[in-house]
Amino acid sequence: MGRVWLRTLTASEDVDLVGVADLDVERARAAVRAAGADGAKVAGSLGDLLADTAPDAVVNVTVPAAHSEVNIEALFAGIPVLCEKPAAPTLAEAVVQVAAAEATGRLLMVSQSRRYYAALEEYRRRIAELGTPGLLTTGFFRGERFGGFRDVMEQPLLVDMAIHPFDAARHLLGAEPISVMCETWNPAWSWYHGDASATATFLFDGGTRYVYTASWCAEGLETPWNGQWRATGPAGSVTWDGEHRVTSSTGGPSDGPSDVPPGTHEEIAGALAEFVAALRTGTEPSGAIARNIRSLAMVEAAVRSAESGARVHIGELLDQAHRDALALPVRDEIRARLQASAPPSL
Numbered sequence: 365m366g367r368v369w370l371r372t373l374t375a376s377e378d379v380d381l382v383g384v385a386d387l388d389v390e391r392a393r394a395a396v397r398a399a400g401a402d403g404a405k406v407a408g409s410l411g412d413l414l415a416d417t418a419p420d421a422v423v424n425v426t427v428p429a430a431h432s433e434v435n436i437e438a439l440f441a442g443i444p445v446l447c448e449k450p451a452a453p454t455l456a457e458a459v460v461q462v463a464a465a466e467a468t469g470r471l472l473m474v475s476q477s478r479r480y481y482a483a484l485e486e487y488r489r490r491i492a493e494l495g496t497p498g499l500l501t502t503g504f505f506r507g508e509r510f511g512g513f514r515d516v517m518e519q520p521l522l523v524d525m526a527i528h529p530f531d532a533a534r535h536l537l538g539a540e541p542i543s544v545m546c547e548t549w550n551p552a553w554s555w556y557h558g559d560a561s562a563t564a565t566f567l568f569d570g571g572t573r574y575v576y577t578a579s580w581c582a583e584g585l586e587t588p589w590n591g592q593w594r595a596t597g598p599a600g601s602v603t604w605d606g607e608h609r610v611t612s613s614t615g616g617p618s619d620g621p622s623d624v625p626p627g628t629h630e631e632i633a634g635a636l637a638e639f640v641a642a643l644r645t646g647t648e649p650s651g652a653i654a655r656n657i658r659s660l661a662m663v664e665a666a667v668r669s670a671e672s673g674a675r676v677h678i679g680e681l682l683d684q685a686h687r688d689a690l691a692l693p694v695r696d697e698i699r700a701r702l703q704a705s706a707p708p709s710l
């Protein structure tokens with residue numbers, strides 16, 4: 365993913381690439397060469413790179429387990445960060461990062477690349493025409509043979525993938541999740557160690573049920589990576605095929621199918637554009653850590669519900685994450701902020 369980011373950064377007119385750090389310096393050097401960014405410095409850690417450069421921002425594309433440490437190092441060096449999803453492997457570590465952003469007064473934004481599609485924005489507009497949906501659904505069915513870490517995770521689908529549609533559901537509904545019931549399982553033919561299939565039903569404020577039904581070991585008739593979406597509301601129904609087609613049946617002026625052309629900045633280029641605009645104008649981006657944390661909370665709540673068989677309340681989970689964050693070894697400035705700030709529950 366770092367290489368994908370390097371291509372996007374070098375293609376952008378808004379930013380200049382000054383350096384790349386990776387624990388594997390040779391890997392960084394090869395990636396810089398492949399991106400044709402010969403002037404960029406290379407180092408084995410963010411700290412070493414900062415000793416040699418003075419960037420205006422850091423893009424963090426390390427593994428999730430390293431996100432917190434790298435983000436906090438950059439923030440305390442006074443540098444805003446655009447970090448790959450998920451903010452952290454646990455909600456408590458993400459709460460620590462909310463406090464770090466507040467303590468330093470620097471922007472920490474999580475890149476949720478699947479929030480940036482022109483078709484998604486058209487789908488959002490048409491959902492608004494429906495009135496508050498009673499039901500929003502995503503169907504995601506793919507037969508992915510990744511190899512590597514996903515094959516041995518307990519919850520590969522929920523933890524590595526579901527944050528994208530969960531985050532998109534919050535964006536589409538303009539509402540926040542209250543609670544979830546989730547069941548996960550591993551079909552007999554699955555090549556994953558953990559649960560590759562899931563159904564989660566979230567209750568959102570406003571009353572919408574959001575139902576996510578998905579599998580990563582479903583071969584044949586695969587859905588697009590965004591999944592296929594349907595919303596039903598007082599005025600009718602609206603669907604998105606996960607690519608370019610949005611279709612309404614509401615009796616209104618938008619009725620029928622529309623093929624939406626791609627926008628100028630989609631996927632990670634969209635996240636980069638929103639990040640740059642936020643730094644220039646001071647506006648809070650949709651992925652600001654304090655806002656994004658609720659998408660991560662949806663993932664953790666779904667996992668807890670699948671493990672326990674019980675409904676999980678997201679406000680209670682956030683309160684618990686705040687208490688857990690206070691037990692983590694953190695800088696004094698972060699601890700003071702955690703002690704001063706109210707838990708981010710609903």
Ligand SMILES: NC(=O)c1ccc[n+]([C@@H]2O[C@H](COP(=O)([O-])OP(=O)(O)OC[C@H]3O[C@@H](n4cnc5c(N)ncnc54)[C@H](O)[C@@H]3O)[C@@H](O)[C@H]2O)c1
Binds near residue numbers: 366386430
């Ligand atoms: N938005 C998307 O569609 C999308 C797709 C794939 C991956 N991702 C995300 O991108 C991130 C990276 O995933 P990946 O598949 O490229 O992982 P990867 O393991 O291929 O690469 C991660 C790199 O980070 C380096 N690294 C680890 N800790 C570091 C540290 N402390 N300092 C510097 N470098 C460090 C590793 O050496 C490695 O080269 C993850 O958060 C993942 O979820 C997002």
